[in-house]
Amino acid sequence: MSVQINDKVYWVGKVDDRKVPFHRLILESGTTYNSYLLMTDKPTVIDTVDIAFGREYVDNLIKLINPEAIEYIVINHVEPDHAGALPALAAKAKKAKIVTTDLGSQLLNDMFRLHHREFVIVRDGDSLDIGGRTLKFFETPYLHTEETMITYSEEDKTLFPCDIFSTHIAAGELFNDLAQGEYLEDFKVYYKLIMAPHRPYVRDMLDKISTLEIEMIAPSHGYILRENAASFIKLYDDMSKDSGNNKTKKVAVVYSTMTGNTAKVAQRLVKGLEDNGIATSVFNLKSADIKEVTEVIKESDGLLAGSSTKYADMVGCIEELLKELKGIPSAGGKFAAAFGSYGWSGEAIMHIENYLAEAGFKVVNQNYLVGTIGVDEQLFPLRVKFDREEGMETAEKAGSVFAELVNSN
Structure with a gap:
């Protein structure tokens, strides 16, 4: 089960033509798990296959190469449909070093207990000589999880971008120029479901690959794009641009505070927002007019509402404002979060969340972040003890993530 796709480059993946359960969806057209073997002087595997097919994958790979000869295993993304067969492969390829990002190595160790293995940690722009080929790596966080990277083979002019540029089709013919039916709409739907929520990161990725000469794109799902590869890059460019206008998005940040600590949290949220191109309107409700603040919120694209906690409750005028927001027609579909x-204790954020949900906002919390963009760090509701610096750093990151959501909405 291997297909040569380039000089010394082989597809060694798995075509899964079932109706495949995936991210609470059913892939009616199945999918492929594309893994690649570079038969260089230092043989290298790029990504593996789904965890369900680990043994079958290794058995097929053995027909092409003695696993003991494999020197590197590149893991672009640690989800089980790409890294799932790593334990089975690593057990046979005992000398192979695992190439991934710093966060990727931590996650792989947590998942598969690979603490005894040697990792090669790569960062943006790093290169690796694999004996006759040079691999170059670029970090592409949140495409679609934080640890993700992409790999480029300079001599082959081939991009191995894992989930990016993928399509969920059980493509037995493997190459897009051999496709038996229409697949462009499936390509666009994949982008919309997986990549669109991360539009700013798509733009960053496109900027990173803009100077590369790419003749083939070998993703981890669906067709290998060897015909008109540039047209698929252009599609991502077109789909990731601002829709229709370049209007700067606006977020209202409102809060009540007792000792000033919540104001400090608000300031760091604002920094995260503004660093990502969001205009902000900030109100300390102690000195703000509730009616005026409500009008600003109506005109904004998102809302961050905060309060200190006293006796397990909110403080100041925040509850008065939240009651005012109930039923305003412009709340529907807008992102909002509590801090x-x-x-x-810190119960104020729970009360704020309840009011935001009742008003009709799309509440951003841990469940939402895990379910939509794969962020597993506790960002929202944002709860910072006093004004500790680690909490303030989290607040800045939370502002950046909230900006990403607003910009993609």
Whole structure:
């Protein structure tokens, strides 16, 4: 089960033509798990296949190469449909070094207990000589999880971008120029479902690959794009541009505070927002007119509402404002999230979330972030103890993630 796709480059993946359960969807057209073997002087595997097919994958690979000869295993993305067969492969390829990002190595160790293996940690722009080929690596966080990277073979002019540029089709013919039916719409749907929520990161990725000479794109699902590869890059470019206008998005940041700590949290949220191109309107409700603030919120594209916690409750005028927001027609579909500082408990953020949901906002919390963009760090509701710096750093990151959501909406 191997197909030569280039000089010394082989597809060694798995075509899964079932109706495949995937991210709470059913892939009616199945999918492929594309893994690649570069038969260079230092044989290298790029990504593996789904965890369900680990043994079959290794058995097929053995027909092409003695696993003991494999020197590198590149893991672009640690999800089980790409890294799932790594334990089975690593057990046979005992000398192989695992090439991935720093966060990727941590996640792989947590998942597969590979602490005894040697990792090669790569960062943006790093290169690796694999004996007759030079691989270049670029970090592409949140495409579609934080640890993701892409790999480029300079001599082959081939991009191995894992989930990016993928399509969920059980493509037995493997190459897009041999496709038996229409697949362009499937390509666009994949982008919309998986990549579109991360539009700013798509733009960053396109910028990173803009100077590369790419003749073939070998993703981890669906067709290998060897015909008109540039047209698929252009499609991503077109689909990731601002829709219709270049209007700067606006977020209202409102809060009540007792000692000033929640104000500090708000400032770091604002930095994260503004660093990502969001215009902000910031209100300390102690000195703001509730009616005026409500009008600004109506005109904004998102809302961050915060409060300190006192006796397990909100403080100041935040509850008065939240009651005012109930039923405003412009709330529907807008992103909103809660934040606040605390000393002993921190329940205020829960009350704020309840009000935001009742008003009709799309509430951003841990469940939403895990389910949509794969962020597993606790960002929202944002709860910072006093004004500790680690909490402030989290607040800045939370502002950046919220900006990403608003910009993609």
